[in-house]
Amino acid sequence: MPRRSLPLQGRMRWMLLGLFLLLVLLLFAYLLECTPPADVSLVLPGLGGESHGKEYYQALLQEQEERHLNRAASLKRQISQLKQELQEMSEKLKVLQDRKEGPGVQGLVETKDQEPGDLLEFLHSQIxxxxxxxxARLPSEYALVPFESFTSSKVYQLEMGLTRHPEEKPVRKDRRDELVEVIEAALDVINNPDEEDGQEDDVPMQRQTYTESHFTEGLYRTERDKGTLYELFFAKDDSDNFRHVTLFRPFGPLMKVRSTSVETSGVIINIIVPLAGRTEAFSQFLHNFREASFSNYTLIPVDEEFSRGRGLDIGAHTWKKGDVLMFFCDVDIYFTLDYLNTCRLHTAPNKRVFYPVVFSLYNPAIVYGNLELAPPIESQLIHKKDAGFWRDFGFGMTCQYRSDFLNIGGFDLEVKGWGVEDVHLYRKYLRSDLIVTRTPVSGLFHLWHEKQCADELTPEQYRMCIQSKAMNEASHSHLGMLVFREEIENHLRKQAYKTQSNTEN
Incomplete structure (x- = not known):
């Protein structure tokens, strides 16, 4: 990790400079101490001609001798102090070199002596x-940032979403590597304690060595303006004695990278929509499309079995007017004019592609079941938990320049299955030098449409299809109301009967 080694290299340079200055001071002190006394004729007055008594000269010589003795004693004390400081700095330099060359964890802030003053002060302020x-005093319960807990094999998360579970194995490599690094850093702290850790250095045989198998549980949370805090606990087998290690990964201060002006008015967007059937949905799409101030459209008939990837690929290759920004879209998508500007702002040829997260609407018959008629589409475009969810598992909607699409190799048309070609293209960009921007956007909605589960599917495929259908149908609470509808209706009848009985009495 080269970035983490920079502070260490800076400290080593200062250490070497300090050693050099100390050696110079030692040499200077030695020269002063060893310099022969000056000529008495130049020091004592009167030797040039004026006559004085014997007692006078003895007094002068004694005074001069005392001055030399005091000066020598002072220099000896300074030399002794400088030697001590030189020894301490040599030991610190050796420790830093060992840590740089050894396999231990780098980048871990341990003691104040290991960091320059300004940086250390900032890190402690972040802590x-x-x-x-x-x-800290918080204004309400909503201001608290919750932790996530983890063991050596699982992560327990509070914010689940629809694609995450309350218990998750850290199968993602970045998450797994992060937790492994933290556990290793905590073990390094335990097994190599400082004096402030409260362990006696003179009894090394009594010190217990901990390993990853002794890790019991940990907590972590990230606050965007502070950093990530880790609390880890270790214990020997069948022991009630736990070692508690607190680690912190602080964030640095804001730094200006660049400030540029972006003009979007002249950027043409070629919206490509593959379609087979779905005439009613296409009619709704054109109704929305008229609001986007489009200049022209082209229908490209294809006489072959429908494939979304194949349709998008044909649309991209049909454009013959040079490079252009493309928006791969579906007929079930509703987008706003603001979204088109978002598409322009987050893309750049040979530099950046945009993969927005779409907000997927639930079945309006369930969401608005208490109304006689569902409101018009424009009134359904809201971001609420019972109205829809972020489709974070979909990668079909994307904005990218035609040149980037062609240079990356386009879709893998040999891949079979709906949506699989989208994931393959997304992975290509992730492995390239281009920047991939992935974020939820407010102006992009996936309109609900009924999902059909074919009879030809195997029992396992059919079960998965039904699960996917349920996920897109309604929120957890609305589905619960449907499951317990009979129980709810019985309760309402009982309440109505009690009200009627009380009225008659």
Whole structure:
């Protein structure tokens, strides 16, 4: 990790400079101490001609001798102090070199002596703000940032979403590597304690060595203006004695990277929509499309079995007017004019592609079941938990320049299955030098349409199809109301009967 080694290299340079200055001071002190006394004739007055008594000269010589003795004693004390400081700095330099060359964890802030003053002060201020040592007064329960807990094999998360589970194995490589690094850093702290850790250095045989198998549980949370706080606990087998290690990964201050002006008015967007059948949905799409101030459209008939990837590929290759920004879209998508500007802002040829996360609407017959008629489409475009969800598992909607699409190799048309070609293209960009921007956007909606589960499917495929259908049908609470509809109706009848009985009495 080259970035983490820079502070260490800076400290080593300062250490070497300090050693050099100390050696110069030692040499200077030695020369002063060893310099022969000056000629008495130049020091004592009167030797040039004026006559004085014997007692006078003895007094002068004694005074001069005392001055030399005091000066020598002072220099000896300074030399002794400089030697001590030189020894301490040599030991610190050796420790830094060993840590740089050894396999231990780098980048771990351990003691104040290991960091330059300004940087160390900032890091400790971040720790104080992150409630590591003391709590902070919060205005309400909504201001609290919850932790996520983890063991060596699982992560327990509070914010699940629809594609995450309350218990998740850290199968993602970045998440797994992060937790492994933190556990290793904590073990390094335990097995190589400082004096402030409260362990006696003179009894090394009594010190217990901990390994990854002794890790019991951990907590972590990330606050965007402070950093990530980790709390880890270790224990020997069948022991009630736990070692608690607190680690913190602080964020640095904001730094200006660039400030540019982006003009979007002249950027043409070629919206490509593959379609087979779905005339009613296409009619709704054109109704929305008219609001986008389009200049022209082209229908490209294809006499072959429908394939979304194949349709998008044909649309991209049909454009013959040079490079252009393309928006791969579906007929079930509703987009706003603001989204088209978002598409322009987050793309750049040979530099950046955009993969927005679409907000997928639930079945309006369930969401608005208490109304006689569902409101018009424009009124359904809201971001609420019972109205829809972020389709974070979909990669079909994307904005990218035609040149980037062709250079990356386009879709893998040999891949079979709906949506699989989207994932393959997305992975190509992730492995390239281009920047991939992935974020939810407010102006992009996936309109609900009924999902059909064919009878030809195997029992396992049919079960998965039904599960997917349920996910797109309604929220957890609305589905629960449907499941317990009979129980709810019985309750309402009982309440109505009790009300009627009380009225008659």
């Amino acid at each position: 104080d703000k992150a409630e590591v040592n003391t709590g």
